[in-house]
Amino acid sequence: MMTALPSADDMSQAARSQKGTVVVAGVIVFAWAMWLSVWPVFVPASHWFxxxxxxxxxxxxxxxxxxxxxxxxxxxxxxxxxxxxxxKQSDETYTTFCTSSGTQDYVTDAMLPVDLDLDWWTWPRQCQLPAGEYKLRTFWSVLPVDYPEKSVRVLSNPFTIF
Structure with missing residues (x-):
């Protein structure tokens, strides 16, 4: 008994099918690579802080x-x-009175001082505040390894120096 050899049409169909599989696999790999390169942008600062x-x-x-x-x-x-x-100004707007900045490493077991005060928060600067109403604005740039920069902004309650 003789086995028939596949026809040229059968071979062409198999080649097209295999080619389609390779293209689909390539698209999947490309999409996955793109996702891996883009997804760090979508991770929020709250992942760290x-x-x-x-x-x-x-x-x-x-x-x-x-x-x-x-x-x-x-x-x-x-x-x-x-x-x-x-x-706070007489027209009810707030203007900068003093500012301070720094860079440091943040670790998960870091604790704030029990007697936390504004001098510690604004270190190395001490803001000598005359009588008036104030707010404190704090901005953090979170600089995680292998991720784009993230930011956190927090505004305090109004407070009074009397």
Whole structure:
């Protein structure tokens, strides 16, 4: 008994089918590579760092206001921060009174001081605040390894120096 050899049409059909499979596999690999290169953009700053609240207490002139901050460091990262104390003007707007900045490494077991105050928060600068109403704005640039820069901005409650 003789076996028939595949016809040219059969071979052509098999080649087209195999070619289609290769093209589909190539598209899948390309899409996966694109996703891997783009997805870090969509990971939020909260993956590393969250600040739920910054409260600055009222104080007397010459006293440093106490603070309470609710923050969580989920993963270690290098970060740059800027703090800005803003003073309320007679027209109800706030203008910059003093600012401070720095860069540091953030680690998951880092704790804020029990006696946290504005001088610690604005280190190395001490803002000598005259009587008035203020707000504190803090900005962090989260600089995680192998991810694009992320940012966190938090505005405190209004506080009074009397």
């Amino acid at each position: 969250e600040v739920k609240d910054i409260q600055v207490m009222d104080a007397r002139v010459g006293q440093t206001p106490a603070m309470k901050v609710k923050r969580t460091i989920h993963r270690p990262f290098r970060g740059h921060w800027i703090t800005t104390v803003m003073r």
